[in-house]
Amino acid sequence: MEKPTDTLHPMKFSGYHQPKERPVEELTARVGPGTPCGEYMRRYWHPFLLSSQLDHRPKVVRVLGEDLVLYRDLSGDLGLVHKHCAHRGASLEFGIIAEHGIRCCYHGWLFGNDGTILETPGEPPESPHRHKYCQGAYPVVEFQGVIFTYMGPPAIKPAFPMMDAMVMPDNQMKPYLIHSPCNWQQVSENSMDPFHVAFLHTRVSGPQFSEVFATLPIIEYYDTPHGFFYTNARRVGDFVWIRMHDHLVPNFSQNGAIFENVSHVRYFGRPGLTRWVTPIDDTNTAVIAWRHFNDRDDPHHQGRPDDVGVGKTDFYGQSNEAPYEVRQDSPGDWDAWCSLGPVTSHASEHLGSTDRGIALLRRRLKKEIDDLAQGIEPKALEPLSSGTIPTTGGDTILRIPANGGDDRQLIREVCQKVAQAYMDTQLLPDAERRAAITALLAPLNTADPNEVNPDHGKIFEFKTVG
Numbered sequence: 300m301e302k303p304t305d306t307l308h309p310m311k312f313s314g315y316h317q318p319k320e321r322p323v324e325e326l327t328a329r330v331g332p333g334t335p336c337g338e339y340m341r342r343y344w345h346p347f348l349l350s351s352q353l354d355h356r357p358k359v360v361r362v363l364g365e366d367l368v369l370y371r372d373l374s375g376d377l378g379l380v381h382k383h384c385a386h387r388g389a390s391l392e393f394g395i396i397a398e399h400g401i402r403c404c405y406h407g408w409l410f411g412n413d414g415t416i417l418e419t420p421g422e423p424p425e426s427p428h429r430h431k432y433c434q435g436a437y438p439v440v441e442f443q444g445v446i447f448t449y450m451g452p453p454a455i456k457p458a459f460p461m462m463d464a465m466v467m468p469d470n471q472m473k474p475y476l477i478h479s480p481c482n483w484q485q486v487s488e489n490s491m492d493p494f495h496v497a498f499l500h501t502r503v504s505g506p507q508f509s510e511v512f513a514t515l516p517i518i519e520y521y522d523t524p525h526g527f528f529y530t531n532a533r534r535v536g537d538f539v540w541i542r543m544h545d546h547l548v549p550n551f552s553q554n555g556a557i558f559e560n561v562s563h564v565r566y567f568g569r570p571g572l573t574r575w576v577t578p579i580d581d582t583n584t585a586v587i588a589w590r591h592f593n594d595r596d597d598p599h600h601q602g603r604p605d606d607v608g609v610g611k612t613d614f615y616g617q618s619n620e621a622p623y624e625v626r627q628d629s630p631g632d633w634d635a636w637c638s639l640g641p642v643t644s645h646a647s648e649h650l651g652s653t654d655r656g657i658a659l660l661r662r663r664l665k666k667e668i669d670d671l672a673q674g675i676e677p678k679a680l681e682p683l684s685s686g687t688i689p690t691t692g693g694d695t696i697l698r699i700p701a702n703g704g705d706d707r708q709l710i711r712e713v714c715q716k717v718a719q720a721y722m723d724t725q726l727l728p729d730a731e732r733r734a735a736i737t738a739l740l741a742p743l744n745t746a747d748p749n750e751v752n753p754d755h756g757k758i759f760e761f762k763t764v765g
């Protein structure tokens with residue numbers, strides 16, 4: 300007979316003995332002004348709205364727990380200011396947009412886009428108000444249909460993070476924004492948790508992306524000055540498929556092609572998306588990303604740009620667009636990360652060996668938050684002379700049939716060589732890097748690299764968005 304490990308607290312039917320509280324994570328979850336993580340997040344640029352969401356009227360937005368008003372002035376420039384007017388607090392969502400800036404509806408104070416007070420029409424001309432006060436304002440950058448802001452100390456504003464994937468040649472970028480009613484960290488951590496793909500996306504309710512994902516991947520994590528990348532590898536017949544993932548702290552990530560079907564050798568596939576996970580406040584988050592569409596990485600045109608936009612994207616499980624019952628039958632990422640609760644409880648978790656990426660990321664975040672609290676600023680992203688920041692996200696596929704030895708070890712060694720090639724070439728501009736990676740990786744093939752994978756047509760079936 301099975302013996303309980305503890306007669307007072309048996310393991311079976313022991314709901315009564317289990318903790319009912321789920322103490323929420325505090326340090327890395329709170330993003331409001333003055334919180335340790337909020338201060339840390341205010342050292343980075345964050346996207347917060349799509350250009351398509353802004354019309355000729357001011358728009359109330361919330362970012363990092365602050366209520367703000369975004370507007371496009373009559374000259375076409377964007378302004379992002381604190382919602383409440385510096386005079387007596389009327390909301391600037393009712394402001395009158397000016398040639399340069401915005402005028403409060405209540406007593407007509409006019410603010411420039413940088414928050415300086417340009418006019419106080421009810422005050423005497425000699426009033427010192429204009430020079431003594433200002434409206435809180437933040438700098439804004441608009442790029443390819445996405446609007447970013449930096450909400451930290453102006454004196455240490457970093458350069459706008461122009462990733463190499465944001466300027467790929469012959470590429471169409473389509474932005475999307477999807478809201479999740481939960482804390483940012485549980486959304487962001489999803490991309491450092493490659494093992495969920497085998498379960499959530501494949502074994503649990505059938506393949507949402509590809510049957511091949513049912514195999515547990517072989518994962519190798521690498522530290523970088525700004526976060527991590529990892530190789531995520533599987534054998535597909537005679538091919539070794541390595542997905543490269545970026546995760547830069549605090550909230551940037553890229554993965555390989557969304558609809559990679561492993562049909563043939565590929566040396567330097569580039570990411571299917573470029574994504575930030577922006578905290579709206581402690582319990583609301585926006586995934587803001589570009590999907591990339593190009594002939595190189597999606598030669599069969601399985602991506603659907605028309606399905607990408609506000610509240611939607613073209614791959615499965617990223618929103619609550621599908622009916623609840625459909626999502627119960629085949630839950631997606633959105634269902635999983637939101638179901639952790641408004642703010643998840645790290646103290647209630649039981650992490651295992653598949654959670655190494657989560658543990659690495661949390662340790663890194665905590666260290667950077669602690670460092671900042673001690674006055675050590677996070678290291679700014681450094682663009683190359685070309686002006687862009689090198690990333691690794693994408694796919695490498697090599698023709699390396701199993702050789703009868705330890706296949707997992709073989710794949711691991713290939714991954715290390717591929718990672719090294721990506722790292723060794725990161726200072727090169729795109730075309731040169733592509734050529735250099737090809738030259739470094741082509742010799743790793745141990746069989747004809749021109750052979751097409753005979754299985755690619757039948758094993759890759761992509762579920763349509765619900």
Ligand code: FES
Pocket residue numbers: 384385386387388389403404405406407408
């Ligand atoms: S409240 Fe804005 S001008 Fe008075």
Ligand SMILES: [Fe+2]
Pocket residue numbers: 489495496500632
């Ligand atoms: Fe996922």
